[in-house]
Amino acid sequence: MINIISDKSNCCGCSACYSACPKNCISMVEDDEGFRYPIVDKNKCVDCGLCEKVCPVLNVSNPNKPASIFAFSNKSEDIRLKSSSGGAFSLLAELVLSQGGVVFGAAYDNNWEVAHTYIERIEDLDMLRRSKYVQSRIGDTYKQAKNFLKEGRKVLFTGTPCQISGLRHYLRKDYDNLITMDFVCHSAPSPKVWRKYLSEQYARKGVAGKNSVFQSLKEMPSIKGISFRDKTHGWKKFSFSLSLAEASAEGEKNTVFRSPHYENIFMNFFLSDTISRPSCYACHAKNGRSGADITVGDYWWINEIHPEFDDDKGCSIVYIFTDKGKLAFEKIKDKASVIETDSETDIKKAYLLEGAFAEHAIPNKTRTRFFAEFDNKSLEELRPLSIRVKTFQERVLDEIKLIVNKLGIFNIAKKIYKSIK
Structure with missing residues (x-):
């Protein structure tokens, strides 16, 4: 049976074991850091071993190179500005929904925590758009997706690489009517830290950084929207924004608080790799191991590879892995500006500079000190711990990227990079 005791890096929290258990004796329970792990009721367990068979960490797949790589920008500027990067997900979701299908993805729940859910209408698509830098609860969505697949409906399931890997291991077979899409994932931050952030920063009248006091619950403004990737000041200089609604004499008043991502305290902890799940530091699903048909991400280095595509409104990098992914891509590409990254030099450059695709x-x-002090201090008091102290390997890699960016010596850089791994 699944038994996570000391080395928590061996569990990515995908919930495949929970979903597969025929006796429903596995619960996903949050630990002191806010991450969920499987707990087995040994009185109900019959030692069938299915939980271990579907675990993507115990059954790691081989790395997989994409068949093709594209730069992708949705022709609808409105949708692109609502998206984190180039709007590729929206077009694929619209395709599946137009065929009577179902789309699964991460959305905010009533408490502004992140959980997987599904939609069946294009009108509901916006709730699944945009990056949400908190680990999403899978819940029963694997089971729901399987039921839809058995009914013969088209299903698009999106998630982190480990969640897609978990789904595929749970299903234990391929379905012609299933399309899976993951994304280039930095890591999965703690839901507990996110809850504390919201509580400290916005569960008050006003916003952190100003002189404000906690009010009664009846007087608290309600949250109307959150965006980790607000493009008001551009795609590359994205902001964190939060919309609050307050009652006033004139009626409801909406106020948007916006700050550059590098000034936002939650983003500071996330981007400094202080609050990620332990398995993210030894990810078993990166480098094409998830089994996804399509992987999407930000084509951050588009200005170096396809500068004509760089308008600072968002551009996706799209990796196509399977014939199924290729077929779906062919059906949506007419609604986008697309260019293939096909030269050997540019592909090497894309791999090296978009390092999060393969590197954990x-x-x-x-990190250890942060969580040891977390319950007794505010995030503002802990802010000094968000400063990233880079390892020797990271400093060397930064230098390599700088050289590659300036001189384009890809083969030399690749050899140096391999030598320090």
Whole structure:
């Protein structure tokens, strides 16, 4: 049976074991850091071993190179500005929904925590758009997706690489009517830290950084929207924004609080690899191992590879892995500006500079101290621990990227990079 005791890096929290258990004796329970792990009721367990058979960490797949790589920008500027990068997900979701299908993805729940859910109408698509930098609860969505697949409906399931890997291991077979899409994942931050952030920063009248006091619950403004990737000041200089609604004499008043991502305290902890799940520092699903048909991400280095595509409104990098993914891509590409990254030099450059596709996060040296002090201090008091102390390997890699960016010596850089791994 599944038994996570000391080395929590061996569990990515995908919930495949929970979903597969025929006796429903596995629960996903949150630990002190806010991450969910499987707990087995041994009185109900019959030792069938299915939980171990579907575990993507115990059954790691081989790396897989994409068949093709594209730069992708949705021709609808409105949709692109509502998206984190180039709007590729929206077009694929619209395709599946137009065929009577179902789309699964991460959305905010009533408490502004992140959980997987599904939609059946294009009108509901916006709730699944945009990056949400919190680990999503899978819940029963694997089971729901399987039921839809058995009914013969088209299903698009999106998630982190480990969640897609978990789904595929849970299903234990391929379905012609299933399309899976993951994304280039930095890591999965703690839901507990996210809850504390919302509580400290916005469960008050006003916003952090100003002189404000906690009010009674009846007087608290309600949250109307959250965006980790607000493009008001551009795609590359994205902001964190939160919309609050307050009652006033004139009626409801909406106020948007916006700050550059590098000034936002939650983003500081996330991007410094201080609050990620332990398995993210030894990810078993990166480098094409998830089994996804399509992987999407931000084509951050588009200005170096396809500069004509760079308008700072968002551009996706799209990796196509399977014939199924290729077929779906062919059906949506007419609604986008698309260019293939096909030269050997540019592909090498894309791999090296978009390192999160293959390389896992490296834990900040302050991580242990952060969680040890978390319950007794505010995030503002802990802010100094968000400063990233880079390892020797990271400093060398930064230098390699700088050289590659300036001189384009890809083969030399690749050899150096391999030598320090």
